[in-house]
Amino acid sequence: MKIITDSTADLPKELIIKHNIGIVPLTIHLGDRSWKDYYDVEPDEYYRLLRKTTAHPTTSQPTPQHFIDAYSPFVEKGESILSIHLSSKLSGVFQSALLARSHFPGAMIEVVDSLQASFALSILVIICAETANRGASLSEVAHVAREIGPQIETYFSVDSLEYLHRGGRIGKAQVFLGTLMKIKPLLKVMNGEVQPIEKIRTSERLLNRFVELVELAAQEHSQLLMAVGESDNAEVMTDLLGRLERIPGISLMFRGKLGGVITSHAGPGALGIAYVKNVLK
Missing domain, CATH: 3.40.50.10170 (Rossmann fold)
Structure with a gap:
């Protein structure tokens, strides 16, 4: 096949x-x-x-x-x-x-x-x-x-919503447009399109929120398959990954980089995580 x-x-x-x-x-x-x-x-x-x-x-x-x-x-x-x-x-x-x-x-x-x-x-x-x-x-x-x-959870954050907006991929996250420049938008791919989740005010709080979401999923499923990556934001991703890997039951499939097409719509500086219950046990 x-x-x-x-x-x-x-x-x-x-x-x-x-x-x-x-x-x-x-x-x-x-x-x-x-x-x-x-x-x-x-x-x-x-x-x-x-x-x-x-x-x-x-x-x-x-x-x-x-x-x-x-x-x-x-x-x-x-x-x-x-x-x-x-x-x-x-x-x-x-x-x-x-x-x-x-x-x-x-x-x-x-x-x-x-x-x-x-x-x-x-x-x-x-x-x-x-x-x-x-x-x-x-x-x-x-x-x-x-x-x-449809069971895979995808959360990401971008430095600027302008790339998603201009590229026509912003979806319901357009409600975040026009908010304070220092806002860190937490977004999700849900039902195949971009959805707004939260407006977060600091980078530290954003990383903590990523961790909280994964902890909740790990508690529900006990074992998760995960992939993470970024677009020109390697240092912050290293910090985030260090926190995520301390969560019991996480199997990291890979750490990657956003490619050209996704970066064209998310912009440089994006962070992303995706995970699902471990079906390969």
Whole structure:
């Protein structure tokens, strides 16, 4: 079984290689330059470019043809394909994948709307890869994806809501616009879109709130799978991760960096955590 996702999963390269995951990239546009997300520009370089420009970044989804090209080699070999993608409420990536699927009548292809983004999508992809490695069929793994995807909790904070606002991904978090500049907005991906949670006034309180949320989840489920990361905010993430790792029952899948597309909408300085009950025990 071949598992394919898109570049908004922000999967670290070592996990892409380990699980043999196919990545269909979105495209980043900044000023008069464009890059294929994940393939053409490293996160740290993109953060540097973003901080020094006055241009606002935009992104574009893959076309159905990009997915046809990604699926074709595996269809020709008779392999089954599980294609898991960014929330359909945040992008048209899922729709492009569905249109590509219709190009292969009779092929064993399942296309799944994760209702997630970034590290939460990564967690789902890895869970599916591990499930497939244990011998599950395509339909069984697709069922796992559709069942577990909505259960993953994703919380994040941004330095500025302006990137989400300009990029059209702010959702109901627009209620935070116009508040004090020093506010640290705590946001959540819920039902596939960005939702406001709290307005927090200090960085210390923000980190404590992240920890409180994970502690509550760990008390409920006893064991959690977790992924964390940031966009040009490594020192603060190191602090946060040190606190999170002291919580009993946490299994850290990886610490990553937000890729170009997600950073284009979240901005530099973002922090993100994603977790779900450990279904790989």
